[in-house]
Amino acid sequence: MTDFSGWMAAIQARTESALARFLPSADMAPTRLHEAMRYSVLGGGKRVRPLLCHAAGEIFGLAPDDLDAPACAAELIHAYSLVHDDLPCMDDDVLRRGKPTCHVEFDEATALLVGDALQTLAFQVLAEHGGTPPMLALLAHAAGSRGMAGGQAIDLGAVGKTLSVEELEFMHIHKTGALIRAAVLLGAHAGGADGDARADLARFAGRAGLLFQVVDDILDAEASTATLGKTAGKDAVQNKPTYVSLLGIAEAKRKAAELRAEAKQALERFGARGARLSDLTDYIAERSF
Amino acid sequence: MTDFSGWMAAIQARTESALARFLPSADMAPTRLHEAMRYSVLGGGKRVRPLLCHAAGEIFGLAPDDLDAPACAAELIHAYSLVHDDLPCMDDDVLRRGKPTCHVEFDEATALLVGDALQTLAFQVLAEHGGTPPMLALLAHAAGSRGMAGGQAIDLGAVGKTLSVEELEFMHIHKTGALIRAAVLLGAHAGGADGDARADLARFAGRAGLLFQVVDDILDAEASTATLGKTAGKDAVQNKPTYVSLLGIAEAKRKAAELRAEAKQALERFGARGARLSDLTDYIAERSF
DSSP: OOOOHHHHHHHHHHHHHHHHSSSSSSSSHHHHHHHEEEEEHHSSOOOOOHHHHHHHHTTTTTOOOHHHHHHHHHHHHHHHHHHHHHTTTTTOEEEETTEEHHHHSSHHHHHHHHHHHHHHHHHHHHHHHHHHHHHHHHHHHHHHHTTHHHHHEEEEEEETTOHHHHHHHHIIIIIIIHHHHHHHHHHHTTTOOOOHHHHHHHHHHHHOOOOHHHHHHHHHHOOOOHHHSSSSTHHHHHHOEEEEEEEHHHHHHHHHHHHHHHHHTTTTGGGGHHHHHHHOOOOOOEEEE | OOOOHHHHHHHHHHHHHHHHHSOTTTTSSSHHHHHHHHHHSSSSOOOHHHHHHHHHHHTTOHHHHHHHHHHHHHHHHHHHHHHHTTSSTTTOOOOTTTOOOOHHHHHHHHHHHHHHHHHHHHHHHHTTTTTTTHHHHHHHHHHHHHTHHHHHHHHHTTTOOOOOOOHHHHIIIIIIIIHHHHHHHHHHHHHTTOOOHHHHHHHHHHHHHHHHHHHHHHHHHHEEEEEEHHHHHHHHHTOOOOOOHHHHHHHHHHHHHHHHHHHHHTGGGGGGGGGGHHHHHHHHOOOOO
């Protein structure tokens, strides 16, 4: 078993290649749309969802080759959501992964279509590369109005409001948690995990997803735009409720530590086979960008 | 066999019920998003794609019950595309199916998420109700950057330009043709059609899709906003190339007649079983809204 940072670099590199292969070539018509799709997906991103999908699938003995499609499907849904989230009618952001956002680099109508077509591509990749109807339904449920898109809608309604911590968690369980859960469970499904294993992985993913968000809120409050590659301090400027604004920075960090421990506990049944997911939990907790 | 108008009314009614069932209830959180999704899909529309899907599936002996899911999946993709197409950064339209467009009735961010979530729901409905991976891949290919979304991108690039009739057809084959083709082929796939039958149906759908667009262009030039339930005369105002602007109204009508005849010819092998699709072709050719 290679060390974690070597494994992570290898999965990130193969995800980049697989995405480049799944995305239509930039010289295929309509070229501007395809160029903008590739611009928005390639050459950046931590690839957290693909890492989670590979780590979960490896528990059940799957080779990386078998996991590229579900891993990329989850990443394409994530990439589409970022492009739409950055649009003027949503967060109106100009910087993403250290580059101008899609609608700034291209134009708003193109960015709308880029997001639309990336979502479609996610389902196409999964359907054409071994995804079963239950896997496709799982991804759709996670992405849709009772998952990620629903979380965005709850987020829209929350700007300027005082939320309770419970309401904030409800939002994040949808907005980021649902797709993180789907990434883990797609790997488990692909590997033929049984119901008990899937239940533990769902519990793991629930904690890991919230951990990811709490850390995001801490980073937004503490880190610089240069480090993040996206605009820092936006939550406060936009008066968005965050774990930091509700709990304060110290309590948010305590919450992160608790979620990290609970996520690891959920992996107990897998013993050494759960090491990658455990290491990933540490990576999510300790990341600085 | 019931008469065509009775059959059409029955399929439209059952499609409305099925869509109402597949769409999340408006009292489920996030309620505003679900309300806006239902507003955008229910209570309007000719349901041309569901009609085509049912008519194609019936050729192979399928009951309407077996065709609701693929028919609604195609309609949900269509509905999402209308919501996004009406946005200010695209066609900036205020009227659709006789009602204010989604972003006018709700707001722009909600309309963006409505389109996103309707697309997801299309794949979810198909995956959860008997859709096979090849059917899901077919729908995705038709909706994506080399299908409908690609056609929208070509359309964006064509505003204010002089296109040849060939370029105009290339645009429409993607923008509206791809999804019409998918609606027909989903019905055929669900019914277990063999390769020869599918090839004929693909040829039929190609002609029917272009016919639909030529008639659309004629109606936009000749009909009133009240009759259409959407803003009439927009193509000329927006300086968009159409069959009417390129060919003139008389030649556009001749073209429609030719496509109508070719579509019917493609149905020959099916004999009487192709009557619904043949009648639908007449309906598409003769519609006034």
